[in-house]
Each structure stands twice: as structure tokens, then as C-alpha cells.
Amino acid sequence: MSRIAGRFEQLARQGRKALIPYVVAGDPGLDVTVPLMHRMVENGADIIELGVPFSDPMSEGPVLQLGHERALANGTSLRGVLELVSEFRKRDADTPVLLMGYANPVVHMGYAAFADAAAAAGVDALLTVDIPPEEVAPVNAELQRVGMDNIFLVAPTTPTQRIQRITGAASGFIYYVSLKGVTGAGHLDVADVARHLELIRGHSSLPVAVGFGIKDAESARAVASVADGVVVGSALVNAMAQAIEGGGDHEAAMAAAIALLVEIRRGIDNAAS
Amino acid sequence: MTIDIKENVFASVPDADGRFGDYGGKFVAETLMFALAELESVYRKLSVDPDFQQELDQDLAHYVGRPSPLYEAKRWSRSIGGARIFLKREDLNHTGAHKVNNTVGQALLAKHMGKPRVIAETGAGQHGVATATIAARLGLKCQVFMGEEDVRRQALNVYRMKLLGADVVPVTSGSRTLKDAMNEAMRDWVTNVDDTFYIIGTVAGPHPYPLLVRDFQCVIGREARRQAQEQTGRLPDALVACVGGGSNAIGLFHPFLQDEAVAMYGVEAGGHGIASNQHAAPLTAGTPGVLHGNRTYLMQDADGQIMHTHSVSAGLDYPGVGPEHAWLKDIGRVNYVVATDDEALRAFHTLTRVEGIMPALESAHALAYAEKLAARMSPEQVIVVNLSGRGDKDIHTVAQIDGIQF
Ligand SMILES: Cc1ncc(COP(=O)(O)O)c(C=O)c1O
Numbered sequence A: 001m002s003r004i005a006g007r008f009e010q011l012a013r014q015g016r017k018a019l020i021p022y023v024v025a026g027d028p029g030l031d032v033t034v035p036l037m038h039r040m041v042e043n044g045a046d047i048i049e050l051g052v053p054f055s056d057p058m059s060e061g062p063v064l065q066l067g068h069e070r071a072l073a074n075g076t077s078l079r080g081v082l083e084l085v086s087e088f089r090k091r092d093a094d095t096p097v098l099l100m101g102y103a104n105p106v107v108h109m110g111y112a113a114f115a116d117a118a119a120a121a122g123v124d125a126l127l128t129v130d131i132p133p134e135e136v137a138p139v140n141a142e143l144q145r146v147g148m149d150n151i152f153l154v155a156p157t158t159p160t161q162r163i164q165r166i167t168g169a170a171s172g173f174i175y176y177v178s179l180k181g182v183t184g185a186g187h188l189d190v191a192d193v194a195r196h197l198e199l200i201r202g203h204s205s206l207p208v209a210v211g212f213g214i215k216d217a218e219s220a221r222a223v224a225s226v227a228d229g230v231v232v233g234s235a236l237v238n239a240m241a242q243a244i245e246g247g248g249d250h251e252a253a254m255a256a257a258i259a260l261l262v263e264i265r266r267g268i269d270n271a272a273s
Numbered sequence B: 001m002t003i004d005i006k007e008n009v010f011a012s013v014p015d016a017d018g019r020f021g022d023y024g025g026k027f028v029a030e031t032l033m034f035a036l037a038e039l040e041s042v043y044r045k046l047s048v049d050p051d052f053q054q055e056l057d058q059d060l061a062h063y064v065g066r067p068s069p070l071y072e073a074k075r076w077s078r079s080i081g082g083a084r085i086f087l088k089r090e091d092l093n094h095t096g097a098h099k100v101n102n103t104v105g106q107a108l109l110a111k112h113m114g115k116p117r118v119i120a121e122t123g124a125g126q127h128g129v130a131t132a133t134i135a136a137r138l139g140l141k142c143q144v145f146m147g148e149e150d151v152r153r154q155a156l157n158v159y160r161m162k163l164l165g166a167d168v169v170p171v172t173s174g175s176r177t178l179k180d181a182m183n184e185a186m187r188d189w190v191t192n193v194d195d196t197f198y199i200i201g202t203v204a205g206p207h208p209y210p211l212l213v214r215d216f217q218c219v220i221g222r223e224a225r226r227q228a229q230e231q232t233g234r235l236p237d238a239l240v241a242c243v244g245g246g247s248n249a250i251g252l253f254h255p256f257l258q259d260e261a262v263a264m265y266g267v268e269a270g271g272h273g274i275a276s277n278q279h280a281a282p283l284t285a286g287t288p289g290v291l292h293g294n295r296t297y298l299m300q301d302a303d304g305q306i307m308h309t310h311s312v313s314a315g316l317d318y319p320g321v322g323p324e325h326a327w328l329k330d331i332g333r334v335n336y337v338v339a340t341d342d343e344a345l346r347a348f349h350t351l352t353r354v355e356g357i358m359p360a361l362e363s364a365h366a367l368a369y370a371e372k373l374a375a376r377m378s379p380e381q382v383i384v385v386n387l388s389g390r391g392d393k394d395i396h397t398v399a400q401i402d403g404i405q406f
Helices: A003-014 A033-042 A062-073 A078-089 A103-109 A111-121 A137-145 A160-169 A190-201 A217-224 A234-245 A250-272 B030-046 B050-064 B074-080 B099-112 B126-138 B148-153 B155-163 B178-191 B209-217 B219-232 B247-256 B323-330 B341-355 B361-375 B392-401
Strands: A018-024 A048-051 A097-101 A125-128 A152-154 A174-177 A208-211 A229-232 B023-027 B070-072 B084-089 B117-122 B141-147 B167-171 B196-198 B238-242 B263-271 B287-291 B293-298 B335-340 B382-387
Touching: A003 A018, A018 A033, A018 A062, A018 A208, A018 A234, A018 A250, A033 A048, A033 A078, A033 A250, A048 A062, A048 A078, A062 A234, A078 A097, A078 A103, A078 A111, A103 A111, A103 A125, A103 B287, A111 A137, A125 A137, A152 A160, A152 B030, A160 A190, A160 B030, A174 A190, A190 A208, A190 A217, A217 A229, A217 A250, A229 A234, A229 A250, A234 A250, B023 B323, B030 B099, B030 B178, B030 B209, B050 B099, B070 B219, B074 B084, B074 B341, B074 B361, B084 B219, B099 B117, B099 B126, B099 B196, B099 B209, B099 B247, B117 B126, B117 B178, B126 B141, B126 B155, B141 B148, B141 B178, B148 B155, B148 B167, B155 B167, B155 B392, B167 B178, B178 B196, B209 B219, B209 B247, B209 B323, B219 B247, B219 B382, B238 B247, B238 B361, B247 B263, B247 B323, B247 B382, B263 B341, B263 B361, B293 B323, B335 B341, B335 B361, B341 B361, B341 B392, B361 B382, B361 B392
Parallel strands: A018 A048, A018 A229, A048 A097, A097 A125, A152 A174, A174 A208, A208 A229, B084 B382, B117 B141, B117 B196, B141 B167, B238 B263, B238 B382, B263 B335
Antiparallel strands: B023 B293, B070 B084, B287 B293
16 A cells, blocks of 8 residues: 555544645755655644646746745755655655656656656655646556556546546545635635535545645635645745745744644644544 | 658647647646637637638638738849748738737637637737737737736837737746746636636647647648749748747648648747857757647756746747647758847848848748858749748837947
């Protein structure tokens, strides 16, 4: 069983929902990412989603665009991200790590080379925003070869017949995008999310996590009451950026992210109980 | 690699998945897949609907002003002393460039799909102007995304779009040029996909855009083919067009692809020269990758990050290129070459002074290469150059380079 499947099973037994924080690797500094990952795990993260920075992050809103730009300015590359995961794995063999990014850096490295290097680094899964099921066969073959999960997005606009196609190619969990828009947008409709999750569950027994638009304890609680997991990204990245803008150092940025994460964890656990 | 061009492979691409060989496809976020499928099915229906075709032809004739002339540049040809050069006068279209052929077509699609709002990305501003123009005529809401750098160097076109009622959004992310404008347009589309039609300005983007933009631009090549036969009694020996995303080039080339004897040259922006790394020539100096919804040649670094490009012409300042060109390069059907900033500027001045025609700086890249090519050919031979747009929008840039202040 993959680390991700194992983690969701364990959470289901405990009656808990997954908290999946997203941060951009290398933002606000290359030295922040690994300590931040450990501290997120200590403070309630169940799975870590690491953003692989890209020059043209087409699905990101302004907050994460800046995160990607800062990470690239800090010299973060895909190989560099894999090194960070290796480093993280020296002290944490249990927490699943998912890489989220765009096709081109992976395409450029080559699917086979990426799969080998990512598996060796201890990466559990890949989510490429711009590789839909239509284009996924060659990369999926490589991920399966090394036992990595492939995470797919399902969107509010995904027709029912497509959901089946997506769940057929997916493993680990399904990532439901809670709104039409870019990351960090603010118009979450929980009743609508609940309706879509029901549709997805009609096609797949995989856990379903929800992301895009969850920014605080309250929205996390609302989503956790209907989903198996909650992804929080822009809010954490923004908390760190604000801390730095206010004159804080990397330590202050981490503290700001962790404070928010703890609040969100509490929101999620309130939903479950 | 070469292929037997007698079996009509050119009509068989893209395939049902939008692929031109290894290139093209639909590399977009899931939220947009539905919109692309919807667009594809509407387009498949309308492209064979005689009423739609008639409506389009009427617009092209009476609104755009087609057919555009095929003009023999005799004085310029004589001064070079080689082949006869003919100019396909897309600069004479309404709004001053080939871009309008495509916006008229896509706006009709938007109208048939009942979308009240259109968006577009623009570099030189020509596609933005062409979109704003057709939006004004059809009463559609229009928002145009334009890199901040291009807003500065194409100020005239920005004002033109505003006069037409469009909202111009300066894009401040990344390199602040065309690729970033396209990112922002994609973000807008993802957010407003229910009521918005995205009018892409070139043969790039996800399937079916490279197909439908090509179809709308092929009017250039169909006319040129007929006009060349009327005026010279035969097909041209060579075709030359500049390549940004590649829409004016594919529009000219495509109706001739099966004619083995017709040589084709796509001219990319050489900027300060290929060796300087400051250029926008992905087919000449790039490698395959995935950007803006399709697999194609890209300018990228060792980590697969997209590189900043440079060209004196905003409309060529793009790190990718339409996937059909990537395929045509690999199969060896089209030659892709470069002209530098300096060569294009010289050609701009030459054509203006010798023929009284002021070309867009984009088109000037094609002229610069055509001049070299013509010199190697004989006076019985014929070259058709796509004069994709007029140079009014570039006067400010040229004046600045020449050290003139208004
Ligand atoms: C006059 C003109 N020619 C050429 C281009 C380049 O585009 P494409 O390669 O799609 O024809 C532009 C783009 O803005 C343009 O304005």
C-alpha cells in the first residue's frame, strides 16, 4: 500500500480528516522548506504538498504567483526540490509528500528520469496541473513503474462521464478543485462542493481532498465536514509573505505559517467531532 | 526526417486529440477541459455549416476588405537584382494586420455560443485591437491582457483598444510580455469560463485553437495561390513569413504544403543574434516542451523554466510557437530561419523608402530574409512574402531607436 493510501486509512480509522498544507519549495528561502515541513508535521499536517516553482504558473492566483517567483529567484529547481525531499526523509519516513507543479519541468527532465529520481528521494505522488487524463499515459506508466501515485484534479466543470475517466487514471486520492478560478480565490460554496463530492464518490472509492479557496479555520471546518481532506495553500504562503514584508526573518515567517496551520487543524477537528 | 508529401498528410493533422506528430495536444487545467470540448464540438459543426461560412465570407469581404492584394514590389525587387518579390498585403486589412481574419471568425463562434464576453492576450496590440474591434461591432464585452512592457512600447494600440471600448489590463508578472499576458488570459478564462470566450491570437494554445486559428488564417494562402497564378501563370517558388506564434505564416503556407516545388521559410525573431541568447527563436534555438496548453519547441533553461525572450517587435516576443510549425520543422517541410532586430529595422526603412509601404516590425523580419533569399534567386523566380501588418504602431519604437523625440 502506498504511503498516501496508508495515511488515509489510518485517518479513517481515527475518524479524522486529512490536513494537507501546500507551500512552494524554496519560498521564502531554500533553507526554510525542510524545517517548515517538519514543523507542519509536528503541528497537525497529515500529507505535505510541495509546490514545484514554475516560470509560468497559469493556475495560480497572485499570492502563489509571487511564491513561485520568489522560489525561482532563490534558485529552486526541480532537482533542488527532490534534494529537499531527500533531506526531509532523513527524519521523517512516514509523512506522505506530494509534488504539485506544471508539466514542463517534468517533461524537460524526462518522465523516466523524474520517476526514478523522485522515488529515490522519497516522493510519494505527483500532481501536474496541466497534464489532464488525455495526456497522462506516458507519465503514468513511469509513475506506476516506481510505485508513485498520480493525483488528478476534478473541477466544478468536469462532466460526469469525465469523472469516471479521471478516477480511472488516478491513485492515492482525488483532488477536487472547489471553485472555478485560480488558487487563492475567495468564493467557496460548500453546498456545491458537497454535491460534487457525492458525484465523485459514486465513481470511486478513493478519498477526496478539496482545495482552492480554503483560507481559515472556518472554511476548513466547513469543507472538512464533507471531504476526506483539506488542502490549504495560498493562506499559508501569504502568512509567510506578510511576516517577511513586516520585517520578520525566516523564523518569523515559519511561526506565522504554523500559527495559521494550528488554527486550521482545530477547525478541521471541530468538523469531525 | 523527410516524408512523402504526396500522400496528403497535411490534411490529416491535427488528429482527434489535437496532435501534429508529437506536438500539440491539450495540456490545460481540468477546469478548462470542458470548455475546450464544447468549443471543439461547436467548431466542428459550424465549420461545415454553409450559413456560418457565408456569414464569415461576408464579413471578410465587406468588413475586413478581402481579398487583400498581391502586390509586385518591382522597384524593391530590381534593386536587389534577384527574384521577383510579391507582397501579400495583409497590412491593408481593416485594423492593419492579418490578425483580424481570425478574430472575425472566433467572434462569430462566440456569438453562436451565446457568450457575452470575450478576452484576448496581445503582444504588439494588433490582436488586441482586432479583438476589440470585432467586440465593438458585435456588442460584446471585451477585456485584453497585455504585458506591462508591451503596454509601454505599443502605447498607440493601447489607446486604440480603449477607444473601441475594451478594457486593457496591464500584466505585471514574469517577463511582462506576451507569454505573461497569455498566462493571465488563461487565469481569467478559468475564472469566468461560463460566460467568456477566449479569442487566442495565434496558432498556439490547447487544441482546438491551433486548428481553428489556422483554418481562419488560411484565407491568406488560398487567395495568394489564386493571385499568383493569375499574375504569374504559376505557383511561387518560395513563400516567406515571420513567425511569432505562427498564425500569419501557417495561413500563407498551409494551402501550399502539398506543392512540393514551393519552398517555405518561416522567419523567427533573431533579436540581438542567436549567440547572444537574446532572441525569440524557439524553432531555431529551442527544445521541445509544454507551455500554454500544447507541446512544442520552447526557449527554456536546463531546469525547464521558460526563458525571457527579446525582440524589437512585440508581436514576435514569445518563447513558444504553434505546434504545427514544430511538426513542419521536424518533417523538414518548412525551413525556419532568423532575422535580427537590426536586419528587420533595415528592411523596415528599405520598404518604406523604396515602395512607399511601411511594414510592421514583425513583417519586416520576413522582408529582411526575403531580401537575402531573392538575391540568391533568378529574375524568373517568384517569392511571395506575407506583409502581415502595417507599421504605424511601430513608428514610436523606430523613432526612439533612431534617437528622435516627438
Ligand atoms: C503584424 C503582425 N505580424 C505578425 C505577428 C506575429 O504573430 P503570428 O506569428 O501569429 O502571425 C503579429 C503579432 O502580434 C503582428 O501584429
